[in-house]
Amino acid sequence: MFIADFLKGKLQAILNVSECDFSVFPSGNSKFGDYATNIAFVLAKNRSASPFALAEDLKKELETNKGFCKFVSAIEAKSGYINFVLHPAWVAHIASENIQAAIKQRKKKTIVVDYSSPNIGKTLAIAHIRSTIIGDALARIYMYMGWRVITDSHVGDWGMLAGKLIAAYRTYSKKSLAQLSLEDIQDLYVRFTNGEEDNPELTERAKQETVKLQRKDKENMKIWRALVKISIREFTDIYALLGTVPFQHQYGESHYRTLVDSIVKDLVASGIAQKSQGALIVPLDQEKLPPALIQKTDEAFLYITSDLGTIAFRCKTWRPDAVLYVVANEQALHFEQLFAINRLHPLDAHALLVHVKFGMMLGFDGKKFSTRHGSFISLRDVISEARERAYTIAKKKNPTISEKQLRTIARVIGIGAIKYNDLSQNRNTDVLFDWDAMLSLSGNSAPYVQYTYARLSSICAKAKAKVKTKKTTWTQKDFALFDDAENVLLKKLIQFHDVVLQASQEYAPNYIANYVYEVATMVNAWYETHHVVHAGPVVQSVRLKLVAQAMTVIKMGLGLLGIGVLSRM
Numbered sequence: 001m002f003i004a005d006f007l008k009g010k011l012q013a014i015l016n017v018s019e020c021d022f023s024v025f026p027s028g029n030s031k032f033g034d035y036a037t038n039i040a041f042v043l044a045k046n047r048s049a050s051p052f053a054l055a056e057d058l059k060k061e062l063e064t065n066k067g068f069c070k071f072v073s074a075i076e077a078k079s080g081y082i083n084f085v086l087h088p089a090w091v092a093h094i095a096s097e098n099i100q101a102a103i104k105q106r107k108k109k110t111i112v113v114d115y116s117s118p119n120i121g122k123t124l125a126i127a128h129i130r131s132t133i134i135g136d137a138l139a140r141i142y143m144y145m146g147w148r149v150i151t152d153s154h155v156g157d158w159g160m161l162a163g164k165l166i167a168a169y170r171t172y173s174k175k176s177l178a179q180l181s182l183e184d185i186q187d188l189y190v191r192f193t194n195g196e197e198d199n200p201e202l203t204e205r206a207k208q209e210t211v212k213l214q215r216k217d218k219e220n221m222k223i224w225r226a227l228v229k230i231s232i233r234e235f236t237d238i239y240a241l242l243g244t245v246p247f248q249h250q251y252g253e254s255h256y257r258t259l260v261d262s263i264v265k266d267l268v269a270s271g272i273a274q275k276s277q278g279a280l281i282v283p284l285d286q287e288k289l290p291p292a293l294i295q296k297t298d299e300a301f302l303y304i305t306s307d308l309g310t311i312a313f314r315c316k317t318w319r320p321d322a323v324l325y326v327v328a329n330e331q332a333l334h335f336e337q338l339f340a341i342n343r344l345h346p347l348d349a350h351a352l353l354v355h356v357k358f359g360m361m362l363g364f365d366g367k368k369f370s371t372r373h374g375s376f377i378s379l380r381d382v383i384s385e386a387r388e389r390a391y392t393i394a395k396k397k398n399p400t401i402s403e404k405q406l407r408t409i410a411r412v413i414g415i416g417a418i419k420y421n422d423l424s425q426n427r428n429t430d431v432l433f434d435w436d437a438m439l440s441l442s443g444n445s446a447p448y449v450q451y452t453y454a455r456l457s458s459i460c461a462k463a464k465a466k467v468k469t470k471k472t473t474w475t476q477k478d479f480a481l482f483d484d485a486e487n488v489l490l491k492k493l494i495q496f497h498d499v500v501l502q503a504s505q506e507y508a509p510n511y512i513a514n515y516v517y518e519v520a521t522m523v524n525a526w527y528e529t530h531h532v533v534h535a536g537p538v539v540q541s542v543r544l545k546l547v548a549q550a551m552t553v554i555k556m557g558l559g560l561l562g563i564g565v566l567s568r569m
Helices: 003-015 039-047 051-063 088-095 126-144 160-172 182-196 200-214 218-242 253-269 303-318 329-344 379-397 403-423 446-462 476-480 484-493 496-506 510-529 537-560
Strands: 024-026 035-037 072-078 081-086 110-114 148-152 274-276 279-282 292-295 322-326 352-356
Touching: 003 024, 003 035, 003 051, 003 496, 039 051, 039 081, 051 072, 051 081, 081 088, 088 476, 088 484, 110 126, 110 303, 126 148, 126 218, 126 322, 126 352, 126 379, 126 403, 126 496, 126 537, 160 182, 160 200, 160 218, 182 200, 182 218, 200 218, 218 379, 218 403, 253 279, 253 292, 253 303, 279 329, 292 303, 292 329, 303 329, 329 352, 379 403, 403 446, 403 510, 446 510, 446 537, 484 510, 484 537, 496 510, 496 537, 510 537
Parallel strands: 110 148, 110 322, 322 352
Antiparallel strands: 024 035, 035 081, 072 081, 274 279, 279 292
């Protein structure tokens, strides 16, 4: 249940403020109740009143509403905020819901998540990791929320890049197309681009091959199709290693090339696009943006032109309610211009277009990873190293278990460490790639949260209990056996759906990561002072319910981030 949304709806109805844009949110500290609202501050602005006095008045009005008091057992006005303590009977009802059941939207909505989006001819590198991981988490979150999710990797497979790859193959390759690997293609590309520095004829050759490709030259189309196939196959293999949701589509720029001509003609005919020094631009003065270049003097189209084609295609084919572009901060101007052109000449007037920005991935020294002239840091190599490092840690802790078990543990821990290191942080900040911090069994890390789950699993095994993690039934009698720490813990656990909703609304998986870390920290602190295995049968039964609820929340939360759990570490 979305507790915050539910309480907000009740407040709007009781106080007759349906148009008021206020918030209800979990209290950060239990001494301020379980949930709080800023409604008094919002209403005070419109009523020229003191928010402190208004909060007191609203509190009194709410206390007299018998229906509201079925959900809230105590109300307090404090410094202009109104704090609520949830009624134990309602807490029992919420905690007894099936948390694993997908949340159904009142109205089925469609969202396109555009992420990863590598170029052909190059292996996935460390630079692709943030878009891939963040996009995958958002896709999982929206799937859980009940949306129709369409995942699409907008592959760079056309234009001058494709021409250079064809020219590189024709110039240097001693292998047939059937013998080529993606590493071979990348080596050819690097050799070609390095050669361009001393030999301008290579650049001219690439331009010629590009023109031939665009004119659908039979041989160039054959080479191009092979290069695309090899690239997509390798991308798909690496996504599988990373454990991301399989892409529904990996449409390249080439997919939209037939749409681009008509879009540009429409922009010119409507007077939105103009000639400027032989090129075509869209002036965006009224949007307070620099003009967008949509066609060069040689009549070649640019990335923004291709992206206009994607908007038109997605609008016609999928009719999305929203499209998320999970692309680095450096492309902010590009998307501002793209969305501005769409406002001037709506290719999709229906969908909300959002640039989900993120910062850079930095090395442990705090510097940007180098990708100079073939010095690529392969994502495949990063995944392999993560698994090997995790294997070393797992073997030290579990010297007696089988090699197969060790490899399974290493895979789950290693991949989880990579993902959590990124997703636990605000996506707009730069992320430090630090192996020691990522694989630490203490602090805000995936292994710490995963270890907590394994520890809880061990408690169940020792208690010889078959714990129901799908649904846990609570009664008010159970609460009579609770102390303050257990009350606070259960109320933290029932915030799960509120956290997922907030993550979806702000495109911020870090809310979920930090929430499961807080849950893990609270559970570990609770277990240090509360016996479970050696408790009496009645108390043990109730505490095992808490264990089950915590395991469910941790597993579901990490699952939405694409991270697995283990019953043993």
